[in-house]
Amino acid sequence: MTLLDETPSEPSDARGRAAELHAIRKQVWSGPSERATEAQHAKGKLTARERIALLLDEGSFREVEPLRRHRATGFGLEEKKPYTDGVITGWGTVEGRTVFVYAHDFRIFGGALGEAHATKIHKIMDMAISAGAPLVSLNDGAGARIQEGVSALAGYGGIFQRNTRASGVIPQISVMLGPCAGGAAYSPALTDFVFMVRDTSQMFITGPDVVRAVTGEEITQNGLGGADVHAETSGVAHFAYDDEETALAEVRYLLSLLPSNNRENPPAVECEDPVDRRGETLLDLVPADGNRPYDMRKVIEELVDDGEYLEVHERWATNVICALSRMDGQVVGIIANQPQSLAGVLDIHASEKAARFVQLCDAFNIPLITLLDVPGFLPGVDQEHGGIIRHGAKLLYAYCNATVPRISLILRKAYGGAYIVMDSQSIGADLTYAWPTNEIAVMGAEGAANVIFRRQIAEAEDPEAMRASMVKAYKAELMHPYYAAERGLVDDVIDPTETREVLVRSLAMLRTKHADLPARKHGNPPQ
Numbered sequence: 001m002t003l004l005d006e007t008p009s010e011p012s013d014a015r016g017r018a019a020e021l022h023a024i025r026k027q028v029w030s031g032p033s034e035r036a037t038e039a040q041h042a043k044g045k046l047t048a049r050e051r052i053a054l055l056l057d058e059g060s061f062r063e064v065e066p067l068r069r070h071r072a073t074g075f076g077l078e079e080k081k082p083y084t085d086g087v088i089t090g091w092g093t094v095e096g097r098t099v100f101v102y103a104h105d106f107r108i109f110g111g112a113l114g115e116a117h118a119t120k121i122h123k124i125m126d127m128a129i130s131a132g133a134p135l136v137s138l139n140d141g142a143g144a145r146i147q148e149g150v151s152a153l154a155g156y157g158g159i160f161q162r163n164t165r166a167s168g169v170i171p172q173i174s175v176m177l178g179p180c181a182g183g184a185a186y187s188p189a190l191t192d193f194v195f196m197v198r199d200t201s202q203m204f205i206t207g208p209d210v211v212r213a214v215t216g217e218e219i220t221q222n223g224l225g226g227a228d229v230h231a232e233t234s235g236v237a238h239f240a241y242d243d244e245e246t247a248l249a250e251v252r253y254l255l256s257l258l259p260s261n262n263r264e265n266p267p268a269v270e271c272e273d274p275v276d277r278r279g280e281t282l283l284d285l286v287p288a289d290g291n292r293p294y295d296m297r298k299v300i301e302e303l304v305d306d307g308e309y310l311e312v313h314e315r316w317a318t319n320v321i322c323a324l325s326r327m328d329g330q331v332v333g334i335i336a337n338q339p340q341s342l343a344g345v346l347d348i349h350a351s352e353k354a355a356r357f358v359q360l361c362d363a364f365n366i367p368l369i370t371l372l373d374v375p376g377f378l379p380g381v382d383q384e385h386g387g388i389i390r391h392g393a394k395l396l397y398a399y400c401n402a403t404v405p406r407i408s409l410i411l412r413k414a415y416g417g418a419y420i421v422m423d424s425q426s427i428g429a430d431l432t433y434a435w436p437t438n439e440i441a442v443m444g445a446e447g448a449a450n451v452i453f454r455r456q457i458a459e460a461e462d463p464e465a466m467r468a469s470m471v472k473a474y475k476a477e478l479m480h481p482y483y484a485a486e487r488g489l490v491d492d493v494i495d496p497t498e499t500r501e502v503l504v505r506s507l508a509m510l511r512t513k514h515a516d517l518p519a520r521k522h523g524n525p526p527q
Contacts, residue, residue: 097267143179179202193238197241259365279500286496297338319342335371347383401525
């Protein structure tokens with residue numbers, strides 16, 4: 001007896017087979033049930049396919065393995081074998097450039113990862129690496145599929161291994177749109193950028209119930225691992241938004257600033273903002289008095305094309321600014337001290353934040369511009385015991401290791417080790433400029449005078465007058481604006497109003513820069 005004899009209702013011609021295929025596709029696209037879709041929407045969340053439609057150019061998505069089903073048995077799994085196995089994978093385009101994507105479908109097994117589910121993700125990650133195109137993960141899953149046991153855990157291991165292999169090769173972006181608990185949280189942590197949506201997304205290794213059982217602490221899911229916690233306190237999330245639509249629109253914008261892979265340059269665009277636009281406003285933005293704060297963001301707005309930039313980790317370690325922007329249509333990475341926060345000092349978190357941003361830009365051929373106004377490293381027992389030496393060395397290592405074009409600009413203060421660490425000429429900056437308001441020194445004039453002239457001040461009839469006199473003398477001798485330039489440590493002192501043109505012309509000259517690193521497997525950066 002033939003198979004057709006057993007199932008006479010099956011179509012026997014090509015038209016019938018095609019009709020059957022379209023019926024299956026309709027089932028795949030509609031998902032498990034209308035009720036499941038309504039439940040997803042009731043939580044304020046979009047479905048996986050709705051998210052992909054927002055991320056990619058209209059009509060560009062091509063799905064991979066939509067008909068995949070798990071082969072697991074036991075615990076009722078053999079009776080429930082939905083298409084896609086709870087994850088949608090494929091590729092499409094963002095502004096015409098290829099992007100790979102996988103999206104957990106919470107309507108199927110709560111988006112939990114099983115063997116087939118993981119295999120689909122492994123395949124699309126391998127395709128992204130081979131094609132040299134960015135990978136975006138839309139995360140909304142309940143962790144490992146418990147019914148499949150260790151096979152599910154091994155699936156995560158394969159994802160982590162590919163995250164690591166792809167690091168610095170293709171941009172990897174994780175968008176958190178639901179829960180992400182346990183070991184599953186390590187995949188986003190291995191990627192270049194993490195986006196989170198308030199109220200609906202959470203990330204933690206152990207949830208509130210485990211925390212309560214072990215420590216007795218009472219805390220909510222959002223209080224433990226919500227978007228604001230990771231954007232402000234832990235630094236796990238680079239961006240946090242109120243809704244999925246905004247988050248996915250910002251992912252598209254971020255992708256427009258990144259190359260497809262480490263062998264390409266970031267995409268350039270036509271620029272109508274004049275290269276020689278003078279920044280008269282800069283003369284009033286930055287006070288000459290080094291003790292007066294100002295908003296460094298306003299300086300950045302004056303320098304970049306049309307005042308537009310994307311700040312990374314905007315709410316974490318706010319004493320340093322890291323941003324992607326364009327100058328004359330070319331993408332640049334900007335690292336800047338923020339005098340409005342902790343006077344712009346470097347501390348543990350700021351050093352980590354800036355170091356990883358420098359590494360990201362170097363990996364993806366994005367030139368670096370560093371804006372200095374730094375009084376030093378933050379003093380304190382907590383900082384020393386927390387390893388400020390080790391963490392500050394991360395930033396130093398990142399800059400020293402970077403081979404992309406590097407330009408530093410000293411606006412005001414640049415004191416001590418923090419000056420050296422913030423891409424000074426001595427650690428390899430290609431060009432170093434300064435404004436006439438710059439003060440480059442081992443430390444501030446007051447502190448230096450107290451050390452150098454301690455005896456004279458102590459023995460003077462009027463110590464305060466003597467101190468003021470010595471401070472003035474120290475400034476005149478070692479801290480005048482042209483001291484570093486006279487010694488070749490600054491390439492030029494420039495008029496603040498000409499800064500944009502100077503930076504753009506310098507970047508254009510450095511565009512063909514080539515630097516060879518010593519042959520080695522990899523360095524051993526400070527941890």
